[in-house]
Amino acid sequence: xxxxAAALAVPMTxxxxxxxxxxxxxxxxxxxxxxxMNDDALDSRLPEVTGExxxxxxITFPDIEPPDEEISGVVSKGSGEDALVGADDLVxxxxxxxxxxxxxxxxxxxxxSSYENGAPDLVRMEQMPDYITETLVSQPLNSRAVYVFxxxxxxxxxxxEAMGQPAPEGASVLVIDMVDRxxxxxxxxGEQTTNxxxxxxxxxxxGHSQPEIEIPEDTEAPEDLEVVPLIEGDGAEVEEGQQIIAxxxxxxxxxxxxGDHPVFxxxxxxxxxxxxxxxxxxxQGGLIEGWVEGMAGQKVGSRLMLVVPGDMAYGETTEEAQGxxxxxxxxxVDILGAYDNPPPPEPAKEEGGEEASDEExxxxxxxxxxxxxx
Numbered sequence: 544x545x546x547x548a549a550a551l552a553v554p555m556t557x558x559x560x561x562x563x564x565x566x567x568x569x570x571x572x573x574x575x576x577x578x579x580m581n582d583d584a585l586d587s588r589l590p591e592v593t594g595e596x597x598x599x600x601x602i603t604f605p606d607i608e609p610p611d612e613e614i615s616g617v618v619s620k621g622s623g624e625d626a627l628v629g630a631d632d633l634v635x636x637x638x639x640x641x642x643x644x645x646x647x648x649x650x651x652x653x654x655x656s657s658y659e660n661g662a663p664d665l666v667r668m669e670q671m672p673d674y675i676t677e678t679l680v681s682q683p684l685n686s687r688a689v690y691v692f693x694x695x696x697x698x699x700x701x702x703x704e705a706m707g708q709p710a711p712e713g714a715s716v717l718v719i720d721m722v723d724r725x726x727x728x729x730x731x732x733g734e735q736t737t738n739x740x741x742x743x744x745x746x747x748x749x750g751h752s753q754p755e756i757e758i759p760e761d762t763e764a765p766e767d768l769e770v771v772p773l774i775e776g777d778g779a780e781v782e783e784g785q786q787i788i789a790x791x792x793x794x795x796x797x798x799x800x801x802g803d804h805p806v807f808x809x810x811x812x813x814x815x816x817x818x819x820x821x822x823x824x825x826x827q828g829g830l831i832e833g834w835v836e837g838m839a840g841q842k843v844g845s846r847l848m849l850v851v852p853g854d855m856a857y858g859e860t861t862e863e864a865q866g867x868x869x870x871x872x873x874x875x876v877d878i879l880g881a882y883d884n885p886p887p888p889e890p891a892k893e894e895g896g897e898e899a900s901d902e903e904x905x906x907x908x909x910x911x912x913x914x915x916x917x
Contacts, residue, residue, distance in 0.1 A: 585616040589689050590643065592618050596685045596720045599658035602641060604649040609714030611693045615678045621685030621721070628724050630680050633788065633817055634666045635723035635882065643691065644713035652711075662885040663722065665786060665819050684724060690717040723880065725788055728815035731844050731877045735773045739848050744796075744873050746773055746848055753811035754875040756794050758804050764796040764871035769850035770837045773875070776844020781822065781881045783839045788819050788880040796850070796871035807868045817879055831856045834874070843881050849874040 588610045591603040596619055628634055640655035657663050668676050678688050692715040695703065703710040728751040739745050742762050748754035781787065792809040799805065810818050822839065824832045833851030841847060850873050853859035857867035 586614045589616055592689055592718055596687050600718050604643050604647055606647040609643045613692055615690040617686055617688050619687040621683035623683055626684040627681050628679055629726055631669050631727055633725045634721055635663050636666050637720040638664050639718045641716040642711050642713050643716050660885040662883045684721055686721055688719045725817045725879050729879055731774055731846050733774045739771055746875050754792050756873055758796055765850055768833055771848040772845050774846035776842040778843025781838050781841050783822050785822050785881045786884055787822050788817050790817055790877040791874055793872055793874045795868050843878050845878050847876045
C-alpha cells in the first residue's frame, strides 16, 4: 500500500530512455505498420538478432549506414496463441539497448541490459507511445522485437547537449523480449483454502472482482501484524527490495459513523490495474512497514490477508496519519509477481580516480528521486 500511490516513482525503463532521447518520432520517419507486423516482410535494414529469448541476444549490424527513419519488427515469435500481449497489459520484458554507429559497427550501451543486471523492465503498455506498442500488441509471450531509432539531427544534438543530456552518435537500437504479462483484473490462480474468520476478518472474492472484507463485530483489533495466507502460491519466495506486482484492497478495522468499513484504497477501483512497486518501506520506499514485513518470505501466487496495526501503517491516530487512514488496517493482497531490482549505480569517481563520498552520493540520489513519503 503506497503512502501516496499517485506519486510512486517507478524505475525508468530502457524504452523510455530511448524514446526521451529521440523525442517524438516524426510521421515521415515511421515505417508503415504492415512492414512491422508481417513476419514475411521484415525490413532488411533491421540488425540481425540471434539467440534464445530468455538469454542475452547476439546482434549483427548491417553493412549500411543507420537508417534515417524508425523501423521495427518481430524477429522471433513466441509459441501459443493463448497468451497474447494486450494493449493495456503490464508487461515484464528484458530489454537491451545498443548504439549502431556506422556500417557494420555498433556496441551495447553500458548498464542498459536487463539480462546483465538481472532485473527485467515492467512496461505499462498504456503509457507507451503507439510506435512502440503497435509492434508488441497481439504478439505471443516470449516474442522478441527489434526497434531502430534514427540518429539525432544536428538540432536535436545541440538541444540535448544544452540540457545536459547524452547525445550518442548513430542510431539507437532496442531488443525487447516479452517474458510475462499481467492484464487488468488479473488474480492469483486457485481457490481459497480459508476465508479467515474467528477473531479475524472474513474474506470472500468472486472470480476477477474486488474482494469483500467483513470485520468481526465487537472484536478488538489484534495488537501485532497478522498474516493469513488465503491461497498459498507455489512460486518463488518474495524478497524485500524486489519489484512486486499485486492486486489489493484495504479497509479500516474501525467502523465509520454508519457502522461500515468502506474501502479506502484498492487496485480494483482503478479498473483492476495491478500495482507495481518496490517492496521497501520508510525513507527508501513508499510502502507501509506492514506490507513489507507481511509479504517478504511469502510465495508468488499467494493471496494474503494482512491485518496491520497502526504503528506499522500510517499511525494510530488521525494526527499521526495526516490524512491517511488511521488505526488498524486490513488488506487482501494477491501477489501476482516479484522481480529483482537493478543493483544501485556505482559511486561516481571524482578527478584523480577518487570515489565520491557516501554523503555526496546520497545527496545526489535524493535530488534525483521523487519522494513517495507523506
